[in-house]
Amino acid sequence: MRLKTLDLCWALQPNLPLLDFVLPGLLAGSVGLLVASGGTGKSFLALDIAISQVIGRPVADGLFPSTNQHKVVYLAGEESDRLLAERLRCMLTKRERELPTLQNLILLAMSGNDCLLVSRGQPTSLLNELENVAQGARLIILDPIRRLHDGDENDSAAMTQFVIALESLAKKTGAAVIGLHHTNRASVEDASSQHASRGSSALVDGARWQINLSTMNEKTAAVCGKSNEDRHNFVALDFVKGNYFSPRPRSWLKRDPNGSLKLVTLNKSQPKGKTVGGAHLIF
Numbered sequence: 001m002r003l004k005t006l007d008l009c010w011a012l013q014p015n016l017p018l019l020d021f022v023l024p025g026l027l028a029g030s031v032g033l034l035v036a037s038g039g040t041g042k043s044f045l046a047l048d049i050a051i052s053q054v055i056g057r058p059v060a061d062g063l064f065p066s067t068n069q070h071k072v073v074y075l076a077g078e079e080s081d082r083l084l085a086e087r088l089r090c091m092l093t094k095r096e097r098e099l100p101t102l103q104n105l106i107l108l109a110m111s112g113n114d115c116l117l118v119s120r121g122q123p124t125s126l127l128n129e130l131e132n133v134a135q136g137a138r139l140i141i142l143d144p145i146r147r148l149h150d151g152d153e154n155d156s157a158a159m160t161q162f163v164i165a166l167e168s169l170a171k172k173t174g175a176a177v178i179g180l181h182h183t184n185r186a187s188v189e190d191a192s193s194q195h196a197s198r199g200s201s202a203l204v205d206g207a208r209w210q211i212n213l214s215t216m217n218e219k220t221a222a223v224c225g226k227s228n229e230d231r232h233n234f235v236a237l238d239f240v241k242g243n244y245f246s247p248r249p250r251s252w253l254k255r256d257p258n259g260s261l262k263l264v265t266l267n268k269s270q271p272k273g274k275t276v277g278g279a280h281l282i283f
Contacts, residue, residue, distance in 0.1 A: 022139055022176040023049070023064050025209050025245035031166045032178045032209035033241075035197045037188045040213045041235055041253070041261050042180050043076075046141050047087055048260060049178075050074045053139050054105045055096055060253055061262040063237070070138030071104040073175075075130065077147030080111045090258035106133060110147070117142075117169075118149040121161045127169065137175040142166075145179040153199030163206030179207075189217045192250070194240040210241035213253075224266050235261060 010016075020028040036042040045060065052059045056069040076084060084107050089097075096102070117127040134140050142148055149165075151158030170177045181203070187196030191214035197204050204210060214236050216224075221231035233255045239248040253261035 019244065021244070022053075022067075023059075023209075024248070025239070025242035026176050026178070027208065027244055028138070028176050029170045029174055030176055030208040030244075031163065031170055031206065032176065032211075033181055033197065033204065033207045034178055034211055034213070035181045035183055035191060035204075035240075036213035037183045037191070037215075040215055041255055041259065042213055043079075043143055044087070044091075044255075044259050045213070045253070045261050046143055046178065046180055047074065048091060050105060050139065050141055051088075051091060051096075055099050055101055057096075060260075063251060063253065063263045069101045069104070071106070071136050072139045072141070073106040073108070073130070073134045073137045074141045074143070075108045075110060075115065075148075076143050077110045077115045078144065079109050081109045083111075084109050087259075091260055106137070108133075115147050116150055118151070118162050118165045121151065121158060123165050123168070127165060131169060131172050134169070134173045134175055137173055140169065140173065140175045140177045141180070142177065143180040145181050148179075153203075156200045156202040159200040159202040160206065163203060167206075183212070183214070187212075188214070190214055192236070192238045192240065196240070204241065207241065208243045210239075212238045212240050214238075216252075234264075234266075 022028050026032050034042050034046055049059050050072045053067060053070050053072045056066050058064065058066045115126065116124050117130065118124065149162045151162060153159065166177050166179060182198045183191050183196045184198045187193065191212035194204055194210060195201055196212055216226065216231040216234040216236060218228065218231070221228065226234065235253045235255065237251040237253055252264050252266050254264045255261055
């Protein structure tokens with residue numbers, strides 16, 4: 001029987017455990033999205049999230065608080081072993097490289113390989129293999145989801161089937177699943193909308209949590225006194241969907257020379273009380 005009735009005696013008992021959040025607003029066993037255009041830094045941020053969960057440090061110097069140490073699986077559909085190794089070397093301090101908990105970071109470099117989790121609307125054997133690898137994981141990151149299915153991104157039925165597969169992965173492992181996805185062309189400079197993602201809205205409708213990244217636009221750069229060249233190092237992070245938490249303001253991140261993103265506070269350079277481009281500026 002596929003239909004399951006909710007046990008009301010269990011649901012209404014007064015001492016149910018607190019909801020388990022992996023990241024602010026992202027429940028364990030649920031599906032989320034990280035959406036950005038190419039080159040914005042979503043893979044760097046995703047890897048920083050993974051590392052931070054494994055060794056128990058804050059994400060991006062304070063974007064998300066530190067947590068207990070957990071197992072994380074990161075499937076990198078476009079990256080090679082060598083590139084992942086280089087990114088790790090840049091993002092970890094010497095002390096962090098020696099931490100035994102780093103063994104709980106499971107990196108799957110899939111560049112040049114078939115990494116379909118769903119084919120023609122059906123789960124593949126690779127999805128079953130990933131479920132086994134991810135047992136006991138707190139978080140699963142899939143980068144990018146376009147590599148993981150062969151359906152039409154604009155087909156709502158195909159995207160619904162893909163979301164169902166990710167929900168099944170989350171349910172069977174107990175982990176939160178974050179899929180990395182690209183913005184549509186119209187949202188390259190402003191990804192502050194839930195529907196800035198490419199393809200059918202069925203994907204974002206099915207996800208329970210979504211954050212978007214976009215490079216600082218020219219208008220905001222002018223307010224903050226940033227040159228056109230320097231603005232490309234600043235990235236806006238918008239919490240565009242959170243079914244299980246209250247709205248959060250836009251955050252700003254700055255790209256360091258190694259490509260990693262760090263939380264920053266912007267200063268404005270014009271009269272008090274002005275907010276431009278969704279940026280929350282301090283005085």
